[in-house]
Amino acid sequence: MGGVTARSRSRDSGTRALRRAFGVLAATGICLASAPPALAAPALARPDGPDFGLAASSECVFGGDVIKSTPWSLQRILLDQLREQATGKGVTVAVIDTGVDASNVQLREAMASGGGDYVGSTKGTQDLEGHGTRVAGIIAARPLKGTGFVGLAPEAKILSFRYTGGENKQGNSRTMSSAIRAAVAKGAKIINISSDTANRQDNTELRNAVAAAVQSGALIVAAAGNDGADGKAAKTYPASYPGVLAVAASDRNDERAYFSQAGDFVDVAAPGVDMVSTVPKGGQCTADGTSFATPYVAGVAALLKEKHPNWTAAQLATRIEETAQRPGRGPNQFIGWGVVDPVAALSEDSTPSNSPKPDAPMAAGSGGVIPMAVTMGESEAERERRVAVYVLGIGLVLVLVAAGSGVALRDWRTKRVGQAGRAGQSG
Known part of the structure; x- marks a missing residue:
C-alpha cells in the first residue's frame, strides 16, 4: 500500500520548546496500578511525574458552551468524501473508561444499552471525570448546529463500561479486566481503552483478559501513554500486548507529540493535541493526550467495520497501518506506521493481509515519486x-x-x- 508522501512541514522549534516547558499543564490521560494481589487505586495525576490529569485547563466547564469552529483534527480530513464511504452505522464501539455522560446532546442518541459500571451503579452512563465522555465524542458524537465538531463515525453506537472514576471508589487492572470480558460477552468487535497501567506495570490478569478478547475477534485500540517527554522507548500496558493496536499522539505537523510514549510496540499515530470533544452535562472542551488519539483511530476502525463487516480485527488494523502517512517505508518507534489517514483507509477496497508490510523500494526512472533522502547533514x-x-x-x-x-x-x-x-x- 502506498504510505509515503512528500510534504513540507513548518517547524517552529521555539513553539515546541514552550510546549515542552509547559506540557505538564496540558497532556491528559489516566493510569491504573496493577501489581497483584493488592491492587492500588489509579492515580489521575502521578505523584512521581508530570501531571497528566483529566482537566486539560481550568477554563473547561462541564455543561458549558460548544466550540463553533471545526477542530484542526477534522479539517485535515475531506469529511464529505469520508461520509460517502461510511458513517459507522450498525457498528458498536465499547469504551472502557470513566463512564460516558449520556446527557450531552451530541451523545444522547449514540449510547447503546447494556454497558456496565465497576465502581458504582450507573450502568456506565455517569462520568465524574469527563475523560470517557471526551473519548466517546471523538468516536461517535452526533452533528450539532452551531459547532464544527462531530465524531469520526457519527452513526456508530457507544457501549460504555465504567471501570474507574467512581465517587467513592477508583478502579484498577482488575476492574479493567472485568470490563474487557464484559465487552466481549456483549459482542463488541471494537474496544477503545484510553488508559495505561501506572508505572508501566505488566499484569497477568489484564494480559489474559486482553488475549481472550483478541482471540474472540475483537480489535482493541489502546493508548500508548503520555510519559514520553524524555524520548526514551518503553512498553506500556495494555497497548503492548499482542494483537492490540497501540496508538501514539501526533501534532499538527504529523509528528509525534512530545509527551507521547515511544516504543517498538507503537503501531500508528493520530491527532492528540488540542482535541475538541464532548464533556459531561453538555458543551465541549479541548484536551491533549494519547487518550484522545486512540478514539480517533477507533472511529476509523468503526467506519471500516461498517464498510467491510467480514474483515477480521487483524485486517482492520492492517488497513489502518498500511494507509497511514509516514516518512519512511516502514514503521518507527515514535509514530509506528504513520499518522492515520481516514480517507485513504476507506478508499482502498482491496482485501488486506493480517499484518502490514513495508513499502517496496522504488527505483529511479520507474515513474513513481521517489522520496528525498532525509539526512542530518547538509x-x-x-x-x-x-x-x-x-x-x-x-x-x-x-x-x-x-x-x-x-x-x-x-x-x-x-x-x-x-x-x-x-x-x-x-x-
Whole structure:
C-alpha cells in the first residue's frame, strides 16, 4: 500500500520548546496500578511525574458552551468524501473508561444499552471525570448546529463500561479486566481503552483478559501513554500486548507529540493535541493526550467495520497501518506506521493481509515519486549556497585588499614625492 508522501512541514522549534516547558499543564490521560494481589487505586495525576490529569485547563466547564469552529483534527480530513464511504452505522464501539455522560446532546442518541459500571451503579452512563465522555465524542458524537465538531463515525453506537472514576471508589487492572470480558460477552468487535497501567506495570490478569478478547475477534485500540517527554522507548500496558493496536499522539505537523510514549510496540499515530470533544452535562472542551488519539483511530476502525463487516480485527488494523502517512517505508518507534489517514483507509477496497508490510523500494526512472533522502547533514543545495557565499566573500575580500593596496600605494608615492621636494628645497 502506498504510505509515503512528500510534504513540507513548518517547524517552529521555539513553539515546541514552550510546549515542552509547559506540557505538564496540558497532556491528559489516566493510569491504573496493577501489581497483584493488592491492587492500588489509579492515580489521575502521578505523584512521581508530570501531571497528566483529566482537566486539560481550568477554563473547561462541564455543561458549558460548544466550540463553533471545526477542530484542526477534522479539517485535515475531506469529511464529505469520508461520509460517502461510511458513517459507522450498525457498528458498536465499547469504551472502557470513566463512564460516558449520556446527557450531552451530541451523545444522547449514540449510547447503546447494556454497558456496565465497576465502581458504582450507573450502568456506565455517569462520568465524574469527563475523560470517557471526551473519548466517546471523538468516536461517535452526533452533528450539532452551531459547532464544527462531530465524531469520526457519527452513526456508530457507544457501549460504555465504567471501570474507574467512581465517587467513592477508583478502579484498577482488575476492574479493567472485568470490563474487557464484559465487552466481549456483549459482542463488541471494537474496544477503545484510553488508559495505561501506572508505572508501566505488566499484569497477568489484564494480559489474559486482553488475549481472550483478541482471540474472540475483537480489535482493541489502546493508548500508548503520555510519559514520553524524555524520548526514551518503553512498553506500556495494555497497548503492548499482542494483537492490540497501540496508538501514539501526533501534532499538527504529523509528528509525534512530545509527551507521547515511544516504543517498538507503537503501531500508528493520530491527532492528540488540542482535541475538541464532548464533556459531561453538555458543551465541549479541548484536551491533549494519547487518550484522545486512540478514539480517533477507533472511529476509523468503526467506519471500516461498517464498510467491510467480514474483515477480521487483524485486517482492520492492517488497513489502518498500511494507509497511514509516514516518512519512511516502514514503521518507527515514535509514530509506528504513520499518522492515520481516514480517507485513504476507506478508499482502498482491496482485501488486506493480517499484518502490514513495508513499502517496496522504488527505483529511479520507474515513474513513481521517489522520496528525498532525509539526512542530518547538509543537502546538496545547502552546500552549493555555502560555496557561493564563500566565493562571494573571498571575492569581496580581494576587492577590498586591491582597493586598500591602491590607496596605500598612492599615499606612499605622495609621501615620497613630498619628501623629495623638501630635500630639494633644503639643498
